[in-house]
Amino acid sequence: MQAIQLKEQIRNLIELQKIDTQIYALKEEKELRPKEIEEKEKEFEEKKKQLQILDKQMQDLLKEKKDKELELASKEENLKKMQVQLYQLKTNKEYTAMLKEIEGVKADISLIEDKILEILDRIDAKKIEIENGKRELVNEEQKFNTERSKIQARIKEIEDTLINLESQRKIATSKIESQILAQYERILKNREGLAIVKVNNNACQGCNMTVPPQVINLIKMYERIISCEICQRLLYLEEDL
Numbered sequence: 001m002q003a004i005q006l007k008e009q010i011r012n013l014i015e016l017q018k019i020d021t022q023i024y025a026l027k028e029e030k031e032l033r034p035k036e037i038e039e040k041e042k043e044f045e046e047k048k049k050q051l052q053i054l055d056k057q058m059q060d061l062l063k064e065k066k067d068k069e070l071e072l073a074s075k076e077e078n079l080k081k082m083q084v085q086l087y088q089l090k091t092n093k094e095y096t097a098m099l100k101e102i103e104g105v106k107a108d109i110s111l112i113e114d115k116i117l118e119i120l121d122r123i124d125a126k127k128i129e130i131e132n133g134k135r136e137l138v139n140e141e142q143k144f145n146t147e148r149s150k151i152q153a154r155i156k157e158i159e160d161t162l163i164n165l166e167s168q169r170k171i172a173t174s175k176i177e178s179q180i181l182a183q184y185e186r187i188l189k190n191r192e193g194l195a196i197v198k199v200n201n202n203a204c205q206g207c208n209m210t211v212p213p214q215v216i217n218l219i220k221m222y223e224r225i226i227s228c229e230i231c232q233r234l235l236y237l238e239e240d241l
């Protein structure tokens with residue numbers, strides 16, 4: 001191949017690389033975006049679970065309240081019976097003993113009433129916590145849905161752009177000699193979508209390593225396309241094309 005033809009091929013490769021750089025970036029974005037949705041969905045599900053835990057705690061409190069109320073009713077029933085019995089007692093000793101017992105039951109009732117009040121306070125606090133949690137969840141859901149629509153729209157946009165780029169790519173590859181194209185494609189695949197790079201200040205712009213003067217001389221001879229000795233990417237001198 002003559003130098004003039006080789007230069008033409010290199011220019012075509014640079015054009016192709018421009019297209020491929022966009023394709024690689026867009027494909028990467030297209031792959032990462034659904035993961036963002038998944039992440040957000042996970043966060044959202046986590047918050048839902050937290051709310052379920054709060055609901056369960058509320059159920060437990062209501063159950064505890066009911067148990068205490070039953071206990072209270074039974075004690076009160078007991079007290080009533082004792083107070084009736086009190087007037088049927090014959091001896092002073094029995095009377096004093098029953099009074100003492102009644103005092104004991106009254107003290108128990110007072111304790112249970114305190115406990116019920118405490119549970120009611122906890123139920124009120126839990127109610128507020130649940131209401132806040134639900135409000136937050138609604139907000140989160142709206143945010144999540146908005147975010148998801150945005151991401152889905154972006155993915156659609158990427159897909160459309162990719163179709164366009166692929167057809168540009170077809171035209172670009174048709175201008176490149178098959179052996180050179182095969183070499184380019186191989187490097188493109190192995191080097192994360194960057195196959196041809198310029199030499200800038202004697203450094204390969206692919207791996208940033210120094211390109212020795214003898215390699216630069218080889219590039220300037222335009223007998224064949226020269227690769228970076230370190231990263232294998234194809235090299236060119238911008239000022240020389």
Ligand SMILES: [Zn+2]
Nearest residue numbers: 204207228231
């Ligand atoms: Zn390199």
